[in-house]
Amino acid sequence: MSSETKQILTTDGxxxxxxxxxxxxxxxxxxxxxxxxxxLFLIITYVFPIGEMFSRSIDDKMITNMLPKTFKEMEKWxxxxxxxxxxxxxxxxxxxxxxxxxxxxxxxxRLNKEKNGFNSITKKLFRQVKRNKIDESISIKEQIMKVHKxxxxxxxxxxxxxxxxxxxxxxxxxxxxxxxAADGSITQVEEDRRIHRxxxxxxxxxxxxxxxxxxxxxxxIAHLLATLPMKYSNLLMICVLLPFWTSLLVRTASWMILxxxxxxxxxxxVMIGLVADDNRPEMMYNKVGTYVAMTQILLPFxxxxxxxxxxxxxxxxxxxxxxLGGTPFVAFWKVYFPLTIPxxxxxxxLVFILAIGYYITPALVGGASxxxxxxxxxxxxxxxxxxxxxxxMGLMLLSGVLVIYWIYNKLVxxxxxxxx
Amino acid sequence: MSKNPEFVxxxxxxxxxxxxxxxxxxxxxDIAEGEFITMLGPSGSGKTTCLMMLAGFxxxxxxxILLDGNIISNIPPxxxxxxxxxxxxxLFPHMTVYENLAFPLRVRKVEKDEIDKKVDKAxxxxxxxxxxxxxxxxxxxxxxxxVAVARALVFDPAVVLMDEPLGALxxxxxxxxxxEIKHIHESIGVTVVYVxxxxxxALTMSNRIAVFNDGKVQQLSDPAELYEKPVNSxxxxxxxxxxxxxxxxxxxxxxxxxxxxxxxxxxxNPISVKSKGEKTTVSLRPERALINPTxxxxxxxxxxxxxxxxxxxxxxxxxxxxxxxxxxxxxxxxTSNLELKVSQDINIGWDSTDARALDPK
Numbered sequence: 026m027s028s029e030t031k032q033i034l035t036t037d038g039x040x041x042x043x044x045x046x047x048x049x050x051x052x053x054x055x056x057x058x059x060x061x062x063x064x065l066f067l068i069i070t071y072v073f074p075i076g077e078m079f080s081r082s083i084d085d086k087m088i089t090n091m092l093p094k095t096f097k098e099m100e101k102w103x104x105x106x107x108x109x110x111x112x113x114x115x116x117x118x119x120x121x122x123x124x125x126x127x128x129x130x131x132x133x134x135r136l137n138k139e140k141n142g143f144n145s146i147t148k149k150l151f152r153q154v155k156r157n158k159i160d161e162s163i164s165i166k167e168q169i170m171k172v173h174k175x176x177x178x179x180x181x182x183x184x185x186x187x188x189x190x191x192x193x194x195x196x197x198x199x200x201x202x203x204x205x206a207a208d209g210s211i212t213q214v215e216e217d218r219r220i221h222r223x224x225x226x227x228x229x230x231x232x233x234x235x236x237x238x239x240x241x242x243x244x245x246i247a248h249l250l251a252t253l254p255m256k257y258s259n260l261l262m263i264c265v266l267l268p269f270w271t272s273l274l275v276r277t278a279s280w281m282i283l284x285x286x287x288x289x290x291x292x293x294x295v296m297i298g299l300v301a302d303d304n305r306p307e308m309m310y311n312k313v314g315t316y317v318a319m320t321q322i323l324l325p326f327x328x329x330x331x332x333x334x335x336x337x338x339x340x341x342x343x344x345x346x347x348x349l350g351g352t353p354f355v356a357f358w359k360v361y362f363p364l365t366i367p368x369x370x371x372x373x374x375l376v377f378i379l380a381i382g383y384y385i386t387p388a389l390v391g392g393a394s395x396x397x398x399x400x401x402x403x404x405x406x407x408x409x410x411x412x413x414x415x416x417x418m419g420l421m422l423l424s425g426v427l428v429i430y431w432i433y434n435k436l437v438x439x440x441x442x443x444x445x
Numbered sequence: 446m447s448k449n450p451e452f453v454x455x456x457x458x459x460x461x462x463x464x465x466x467x468x469x470x471x472x473x474x475d476i477a478e479g480e481f482i483t484m485l486g487p488s489g490s491g492k493t494t495c496l497m498m499l500a501g502f503x504x505x506x507x508x509x510i511l512l513d514g515n516i517i518s519n520i521p522p523x524x525x526x527x528x529x530x531x532x533x534x535x536l537f538p539h540m541t542v543y544e545n546l547a548f549p550l551r552v553r554k555v556e557k558d559e560i561d562k563k564v565d566k567a568x569x570x571x572x573x574x575x576x577x578x579x580x581x582x583x584x585x586x587x588x589x590x591x592v593a594v595a596r597a598l599v600f601d602p603a604v605v606l607m608d609e610p611l612g613a614l615x616x617x618x619x620x621x622x623x624x625e626i627k628h629i630h631e632s633i634g635v636t637v638v639y640v641x642x643x644x645x646x647a648l649t650m651s652n653r654i655a656v657f658n659d660g661k662v663q664q665l666s667d668p669a670e671l672y673e674k675p676v677n678s679x680x681x682x683x684x685x686x687x688x689x690x691x692x693x694x695x696x697x698x699x700x701x702x703x704x705x706x707x708x709x710x711x712x713x714n715p716i717s718v719k720s721k722g723e724k725t726t727v728s729l730r731p732e733r734a735l736i737n738p739t740x741x742x743x744x745x746x747x748x749x750x751x752x753x754x755x756x757x758x759x760x761x762x763x764x765x766x767x768x769x770x771x772x773x774x775x776x777x778x779x780t781s782n783l784e785l786k787v788s789q790d791i792n793i794g795w796d797s798t799d800a801r802a803l804d805p806k
Contacts, residue, residue: 345535347522348500349549350600356523359548363539 075423082417085193088135091128092119096189108182113166116185117159120147124154140184146173196417201225221401221418228398231315231387232380238320239327239376240369246324247331247368252340265328268321277389280318284309284390310392318386323379327372334368370437378426398422449513452478452636453499453604458508460494460660468494470660472508476638481630483639483647486657487683495657496606496640501525513603523552528597528605528635532612534589536581542568542592543577549600567599570629587618594626604636611646623649644684648672656680672730677717678803681728688734688772690727691805694718701797707768712743712797717804724805729795731761731775738794745794748772753785760785766793 033041089096094115102108123129133147150172153159159168170177187205198204198211202219206212213219246265250258268276283289291305300306308314338361346356384399391400398418405415453476460469469491476482484492497503499510501522509516517525528549537545546564555563568574571591581589590610597605607626611619627650630637641647647654648668656663656671656679664671664680675681678689690711696703702715704727713727738745748766759775762785766772774793776785785791 339533339535341531341533341535342537344500344502344522345529345531345537346548347502348525348527348529348606349552349596350523350526351548351552352523353521355552360537 075420078416079420081413082196082420083192083194084413085188085195086191088132088188089191091123091132091135092116092185092188095119095185099186099189102186104183104186105179107177107179110164110166112182113169117154117161117165117169120150121154124151136184136188139188140181142175143181143184146175146181149173150176196414197421199414200418200421221398224396224398224401227394227396228381231312231319231395231397232377232383234316235319235323235380236327236373236377238316239324240373242320243324243327243331243372244365244369247328247335250328250332251335251338265325269325273322273385276322277318277386280314280321280386280390281309284314284317309390310395312391312395314390314392315387315395315397318390319380319383322386323376326375326379330371330375331365331368334365334371338364366437370433374430374433377429381426381429382422448478450477451475451511452480452513453638454511455495455499456509456511458495458498458505458510460491460498460503461506467506468660469498469505472660472662474655474662474665476636479634479636481627481637481639481650481652483641483651483654484657485641485644485647485654485683488642490657491660492640492655492657493608496608496638499604499638500527500529500606526600526602528600528602530593530597530605530607530610532609534581534593534610536589536592536596538581540580541577542573542579542581542584545581545592546596546599549596553600563599567595570598570633571595571625586614587622590614590622591625594629598629598633598635602635604638607637607639609641610639611641611643619646620649626650648684656683658683674716675728675801675803678726678728678806681801681803682806686731686773686775688729688731689806690729690767690769692725692727694721694723694725694802697721702802704802709746709767711767711800713800713802714798716801718802725802726804726806727800727802729800731773733799734772734774734793734795736774736776737792742794743797744800745792747790747792750785750787750789750791753787764791764793 035041035044037044095112098112098115099108102112120129120132123132129147129151133144136143136147150169153168153172159165175181195205200221202214202222203211204214246261250261250265252258253261281288285291286305286307286309288309290308291300294300295302295305308317342360342364343356346360347353351359381397382399383397384403387395387397388400388403391397399422402415402418402422405411405418453474455472455474458469458472459467461467468489472491472495474495484495486492494503498505501517501520505518509518511517512525512527537548540548543564546567547560550560550563564577565574568576571594573588573591573595576584576588576592581592584592590613593610594607597607610626611622614622623646626637630650639647639650648671651668653665653667654671655665658679664676666674671680672685675684681687682689690704690706692704692706692711694702694715695705695710697715697718697720700714702713702718704711704713704725711727713725718725735742746766748764750762751765751770752763754761754763757778759777762774762776763770764772764774772793
């Protein structure tokens with residue numbers, strides 16, 4: 026603004042800007058109060074749990090609290106050769122406290138995860154300590170080293186030192202089939218044990234193909250919905266939405282009835298002579314089942330955004346394209362299709378993101394080769410109770426989705442998404 | 446170069462959408478090359494259906510449409526080479542003005558520099574040079590309209606169809622666009638088939654007007670004749686303003702007939718009445734009746750002023766005349782010194798040639 030601009034006053038002599046702000050302040054407060062419950066709800070149900078999940082996934086404070094003296098002494102140790110007497114002494118006193126609190130078992134388990142063989146030698150040490158076999162007046166280092174030969178191995182002491190920081194990325198590395206080697210470098214697990222990487226790739230692959238199938242099937246349906254006369258399109262719309270109104274579990278269960286080896290689809294194939302009765306194909310408990318069921322379940326999420334975009338495209342545009350000399354295909358490809366891209370973007374993003382985290386359907390019809398990363402997360406939540414690993418994988422999934430969203434934004438532009 | 450008087454020919458065309466009602470009945474219409482013809486009619490009269498059949502988006506139920514002597518009923522729209530301007534312009538919203546205009550040329554595989562030349566020429570025709578990179582949404586309604594016209598003309602079609610192209614514009618813009626389209630037509634000599642329900646638009650722009658009603662062409666003639674000599678009471682009613690008298694023919698000669706109204710008799714010009722005793726509706730343009738007629742007019746009556754409405758350039762006077770209180774008189778305001786007042790009695794007169802005895806309503 027130029028300095029010559031006069032300040033505009035209201036009739037009361039208050040500057041216009043001030044009185045405008047005053048007038049708008051009330052509205053702003055009102056607006057904020059209206060969204061406040063939702064904001065609170067989001068913080069409680071979304072921001073807070075994700076934060077909690079994150080801290081759990083990197084948390085390694087348990088062992089830090091178990092061995093405070095040891096880690097303090099270890100700071101002075103260079104980690105090349107066996108630690109000095111002070112480290113052994115400190116470890117002994119820490120261990121003694123744990124024995125009194127009966128927490129030595131936990132330490133053994135935790136250290137065993139870091140390096141195999143810790144469990145048995147902590148148990149041995151525990152028996153020595155319990156029976157007061159350790160003489161505190163002479164060198165503790167010598168006595169501990171005599172308990173088991175592994176206590177004389179520097180690699181075990183290095184493993185302890187690695188657990189010192191209160192935070193660790195180990196769970197994330199595990200999620201990518203990697204781990205900290207003895208020297209602290211990041212190493213891949215042996216090829217035949219890389220299960221997680223297969224799962225990640227399979228999740229991406231299934232999500233990608235489910236999105237593709239949904240698009241191929243949903244596009245013509247949405248087009249039909251948008252162009253049919255009202256009385257037919259309403260009926261078709263109900264058919265599209267019907268799955269929405271049915272429980273997910275019911276739908277998945279009905280796919281199981283249809284797809285199993287003695288199921289309806291196989292019976293039909295046998296009946297029309299497509300397959301032999303004794304050679305019925307497996308359509309469930311593998312990828313086929315996951316593809317079929319997930320495509321059907323996620324189809325409405327593709328159809329609805331496409332439909333809402335197509336509805337706004339005037340039929341005269343296609344006519345214009347044809348009257349100007351474009352063949353029906355050219356008119357479709359150059360005029361209609363580009364105008365539906367916002368809907369395609371919204372539908373694909375929606376289906377892909379839903380598919381990448383899908384759980385119940387692959388768990389029921391996926392079998393071993395059709396399960397996704399979310400099933401692995403659930404497995405660790407419920408079976409191994411390794412919540413920090415489940416949290417780490419959950420966060421990896423979340424950041425994967427965010428990365429996809431970011432790439433998508435770069436390619437298509439989020440402004441180009443239209444949900445309705 | 447001799448112009449083909451039957452460049453576009455509708456030959457006994459019927460159209461029905463549901464197999465029960467004919468929206469176009471036995472249409473017979475010839476359009477000459479280079480002509481500006483308007484299909485005028487109320488909504489639902491079948492005029493847009495005719496246009497869509499010509500463009501190829503609808504197929505005639507019966508009959509043939511010929512373009513330059515060739516039957517085109519089985520040719521798909523994109524092979525007809527007919528330009529079309531749509532009601533809401535139908536500009537491609539994701540393309541720039543240049544791309545919109547280049548579209549018909551690109552699909553015809555025209556060379557790049559040839560496209561540039563033609564687009565440039567078409568844009569200068571509608572005085573929109575420099576707008577090539579704009580998107581349609583960045584243009585005003587009038588500019589979008591011009592782009593739509595330019596796009597329909599850029600590939601030099603033999604016929605251009607316009608489906609109420611000015612319907613969405615405001616009054617002033619609509620009038621200036623009417624002249625602009627008329628001038629473009631005159632300068633490039635393309636055949637234009639124009640659809641509208643706005644009679645003043647039709648009268649301003651066209652060489653000939655086909656008045657549609659009820660699926661039929663009621664009258665096909667040039668604007669002056671249409672206004673001055675409507676052939677039936679629908680056309681008289683639809684085009685311009687009109688005073689009507691319903692009555693019965695009591696006497697008929699070659700160019701005059703006597704029509705008996707409820708309680709008086711008038712002289713009229715027999716157009717569609719043949720004999721005594723026929724019912725008829727007599728139509729008279731408001732500007733053809735004069736106040737205080739000086740010449741010897743063969744219809745002279747006295748009426749009572751019911752209402753005076755000032756319109757700027759003229760004043761409308763509603764009279765109670767011959768038993769009807771709906772008689773309208775248009776008085777140019779140069780003679781407003783007559784000081785017309787409500788409930789004043791005035792003398793009215795008109796020539797019997799201007800009072801056309803048409804079919805009864």
